[in-house]
Amino acid sequence: MEFDLSAVLLGLTVVFGVIWALDRMVFAKRRAAGRAEPMIVDWARSLFPVVLLVLVLRSFVAEPFRIPSGSMMPTLDIGDFILVNKFAYGLRLPVFNDKVVSLGEPKRGDVVVFRWPGFRCEAADGSTIRGGDINCNSPVPSQNWIKRVIGLPGDHIEVNGDELRINGTPVTAQEVGPFVGNTSHDTDRMMMQRQATVWNEDLMGVRHLIARMPPSPNYDPPPSIPGQLVTSGTVPANCYLVMGDNRYDSLDSRWWGCVPEKNLAGKAFLIWLSWTGHGIAFHRIGTLIH
Numbered sequence: 072m073e074f075d076l077s078a079v080l081l082g083l084t085v086v087f088g089v090i091w092a093l094d095r096m097v098f099a100k101r102r103a104a105g106r107a108e109p110m111i112v113d114w115a116r117s118l119f120p121v122v123l124l125v126l127v128l129r130s131f132v133a134e135p136f137r138i139p140s141g142s143m144m145p146t147l148d149i150g151d152f153i154l155v156n157k158f159a160y161g162l163r164l165p166v167f168n169d170k171v172v173s174l175g176e177p178k179r180g181d182v183v184v185f186r187w188p189g190f191r192c193e194a195a196d197g198s199t200i201r202g203g204d205i206n207c208n209s210p211v212p213s214q215n216w217i218k219r220v221i222g223l224p225g226d227h228i229e230v231n232g233d234e235l236r237i238n239g240t241p242v243t244a245q246e247v248g249p250f251v252g253n254t255s256h257d258t259d260r261m262m263m264q265r266q267a268t269v270w271n272e273d274l275m276g277v278r279h280l281i282a283r284m285p286p287s288p289n290y291d292p293p294p295s296i297p298g299q300l301v302t303s304g305t306v307p308a309n310c311y312l313v314m315g316d317n318r319y320d321s322l323d324s325r326w327w328g329c330v331p332e333k334n335l336a337g338k339a340f341l342i343w344l345s346w347t348g349h350g351i352a353f354h355r356i357g358t359l360i361h
């Protein structure tokens with residue numbers, strides 16, 4: 072079972088709140104004068120406002136996440152701790168993720184955190200199902216992923232290797248130079264061994280860095296699923312096509328389709344800490360995410 076901190080915080084808030092409320096409304100009136108309140112009530116009274124505040128801040132203001140993989144390099148490194156704006160696209164109920172207030176929609180180029188929807192497969196009856204593997208033979212794990220928005224609802228997307236077209240217009244990129252990474256990280260060493268290069272991509276007016284690598288016999292191209300948007304097609308309504316900035320090391324919409332709007336968690340905007348594995352990368356602290 073996946074650990075869900077929001078669910079834990081919500082559960083604790085409810086439990087502490089109920090204990091405190093019942094004591095004030097019922098049991099406190101029955102206790103003899105001068106008698107100390109039970110320890111569990113004292114704990115609930117002290118912790119309820121703290122847990123409630125943390126729950127509100129994480130659910131509606133900003134939530135911290137840690138980058139576990141290299142799929143967003145060179146923008147985000149493994150070990151970066153980021154903050155995500157939880158109200159950028161609307162206020163959602165904690166745990167249930169139902170939107171209660173709409174405040175905006177993702178823009179092309181936004182770096183977004185979302186609940187991974189899983190791979191898309193066609194069932195025997197022709198309906199679409201989701202799974203945790205490419206054959207949809209396992210359940211979808213409850214995981215938060217981070218990628219960059221490439222395609223908006225209604226966009227026609229074409230992906231062919233390094234070539235990316237949006238509504239028929241090629242997305243251009245200029246080479247910056249060879250990728251230089253942290254030799255203590257396996258992903259960085261692999262990218263340097265494969266002669267990865269850094270490019271400045273112009274995503275229809277939004278400039279950001281991406282990493283490219285020469286073709287490798289170990290690289291499996293994204294699958295082609297008839298009738299479903301993966302590497303070519305029109306992005307459905309209320310859905311977003313996302314890709315990692317590390318284009319040859321990212322399991323993204325090219326493999327499993329677009330992200331439903333209901334799965335969005337927020338917009339990444341700041342690196343507040345970066346741990347290299349051997350120390351803190353102070354030069355990355357406070358970096359805005361573009």
